[in-house]
Amino acid sequence: MTQLKICGLKPGDDLTFASHPVVTHTGIVFAPNSRRYVDPDRAADLARALAASSTVMGVFVDTPMDQVLDIARYVGLGGIQLHGKEGPEDCARAKAAGYEVWKALPAPRNAGHTAPFRQVLSSYTGVVDALLIDAPPPVNAAAGVTGGYGQPFDWTHLPALLAQPTEPLPPIWIAGGIRPDNVRRLFAHLHPAGVDVSSGVETEGRKSPEKILAMIEAVSPYA
Numbered sequence: 731m732t733q734l735k736i737c738g739l740k741p742g743d744d745l746t747f748a749s750h751p752v753v754t755h756t757g758i759v760f761a762p763n764s765r766r767y768v769d770p771d772r773a774a775d776l777a778r779a780l781a782a783s784s785t786v787m788g789v790f791v792d793t794p795m796d797q798v799l800d801i802a803r804y805v806g807l808g809g810i811q812l813h814g815k816e817g818p819e820d821c822a823r824a825k826a827a828g829y830e831v832w833k834a835l836p837a838p839r840n841a842g843h844t845a846p847f848r849q850v851l852s853s854y855t856g857v858v859d860a861l862l863i864d865a866p867p868p869v870n871a872a873a874g875v876t877g878g879y880g881q882p883f884d885w886t887h888l889p890a891l892l893a894q895p896t897e898p899l900p901p902i903w904i905a906g907g908i909r910p911d912n913v914r915r916l917f918a919h920l921h922p923a924g925v926d927v928s929s930g931v932e933t934e935g936r937k938s939p940e941k942i943l944a945m946i947e948a949v950s951p952y953a
């Protein structure tokens with residue numbers, strides 16, 4: 731059963747997709763350097779419109795936790811998605827405040843780093859609601875850009891990474907350059923708890939209702 735999150739929504743986007751049952755989560759970005767950043771006042775209106783049918787996640791990168799929780803409360807977020815250097819203690823604090831909590835971690839570039847990466851994943855067991863394995867930053871990433879690169883990573887290592895017979899992991903979501911035309915290839919390697927998409931459902935920097943619909947259709951047989 732794979733769920734779908736559509737992230738990087740902005741005021742003015744067509745939100746009709748959000749009532750589709752496959753779309754369980756939506757996201758608003760609060761990383762100041764992101765071209766998808768939405769200020770909390772405008773985000774509050776957006777979150778109100780989305781919250782009827784999805785869990786609205788706020789995406790943060792190394793924002794002090796007091797500020798994350800203030801924004802989450804003000805905007806009316808349902809969840810907090812942490813993409814920076816936040817560790818299990820930060821996640822536990824967000825969880826204790828009553829939010830669904832996801833920790834995003836960049837996939838190892840090298841298959842040989844699978845075992846240490848799995849140990850990092852395990853350190854969040856019992857702390858977060860989901861782990862989001864995202865693409866590592868591209869070598870040519872623009873200065874200050876901290877996520878939403880639109881580039882997939884090598885999915886072939888995922889089965890080995892997630893099949894080790896040690897302690898159970900939180901539900902695993904996958905992000906990073908997932909598009910309507912490549913998501914089935916991801917499913918050939920892994921049926922994750924969910925897929926989180928942003929760049930892959932955009933045209934010229936704005937969410938595309940056609941691409942979102944194509945993504946919903948691609949994920950629906952696995953949902």
Ligand SMILES: O=C(O)c1ccccc1N[C@@H]1O[C@H](COP(=O)(O)O)[C@@H](O)[C@H]1O
Nearest residue numbers: 737764877878879880905906907928929
């Ligand atoms: O979307 C952003 O601008 C962003 C900024 C900072 C951290 C995370 C961000 N987005 C998240 O990154 C992944 C992958 O996105 P993409 O599909 O490759 O564009 C996803 O979880 C977004 O929510």
